Amino acid sequence: MLFGWSNSTCEAQINGIRLAKKMGAMIDDTSSFCQGMLIEKVLQNKFKTCSLEEIRDKADVLVYWGSDAQDSEPRHLSRFSYFPRGQMRQRGYEEDRLAIAIDVRESNTAKICKGHFYRISPKGDREFIFALMDALSGKVPSYEPKKMLELAAIMKKAEFGAIFVGIGLTYSIKNDFEILVSLADMLPNFNIMPMIGHYNMRGFNEALFRETGFVNRVKFEGGAHDAKYSIVEALRTKSIDALLVVGSDPVSSLPRSLLAHLASIPVICIDPCVTMTSKIATVTIPCAVAGVEAAGTAVRMDGKIIELSKILESNYPSDERILTMFMEAL
């Protein structure tokens, strides 16, 4: 299996997909236990979505849902969502924008949203969505009726709203995005923004989607897409006997129970940093840091392509180059 990709440039990702194709290998990325399914829905146009610049210029109601953007995407609020003055939002956050947090704990984002923090119980998102849908359609919801009617009224009045879907929401509704689609259909002025942690997760999802119609969990031999081709399942069922890891640190992010098999098979790791994975890998190939020592492109959470430039010389080759050399050697 070829795994990782979220911290690699688009160019390296495309090389990785080519390599997997050539070898008939499985390929998967971190999105298979993160926001992959949400991105798939976005790429299938199931949601109305927009750019971060549009949010900056137009948005008046912001809903951070299961997302602690303040800590996970630390420049999100200051650069794009809550605080900057935008074309149509000239009077600052106090007057022109309203921020709402829906979360199971009072995160730093929720602290900033002060009067508009809706605390829910763990796994309570589904109930919350249904109650909100009731409130939006004029019914009195059984769950927290007063608060839900108040929230529905705010959302109905929005001229340009955004729901920032965090992994908290994704995990809680277990990737059942149909209910989120139904909610979004009731909110024509709202846009859905997938909140992504790694800088180029969406880049990989888009590249694989173009190639296969799926965002992750693909096996090229037979051209199949299945949950069993996810890194988690592949390790759990011990169905892989070698692993190439690029731009990711599965030993840090995967459940411990899966690591025994990972540690027992040959692992090749390509990464600019020393990671837990590079430490146990059979072979580690250090590469240049993209955006510092190597140029390339990346896809932002909203789909915008960002150019990364090289600002320092380095003796290390880029991960893109290393993968090209693999192809030549094969």
Added chain:
Amino acid sequence: MPSVMELYQLLPRTNCKICGESTCMAFAVALLGRKRKIIECTPILSENFKKQKEKLESLLLPSAGAEETGMIVHPELCTGCGNCVVACPVDVANDPKGAAVGHAPTNDKVIFKIVDGKVIASNIRECRRFGKNRVLCYACIDPCPVGAIEFV
């Protein structure tokens, strides 16, 4: 930070009005808010009050680390998110193409900047809490989730 009562206890408590305030208590409140200076109470300058005056000075000293506006920043708490930089109305007015629209400041006229990942404050006299038309502005305090900006 000392309390108003502590400051009041050290004043002459004669309500003589020489300072221009109607009572010593009112003067204590103004002292705490850094709107008045100790020497504006001329009676306290006499030898009899030497000890009280020194005590007052030492009480008001800790916030001398604060700027004249009373602002204290705690870089050790700051995460460098830039919310304050972008939210401060002075930064918006002085850097309409930079800080105002969410970018890093493009000139030195702003109050807040992030340097090496930490907030630093300069041009503090421009702060809306200072000067003749002062207003009680919270635009940099409320956006900071870690309490790295304080006014005393």
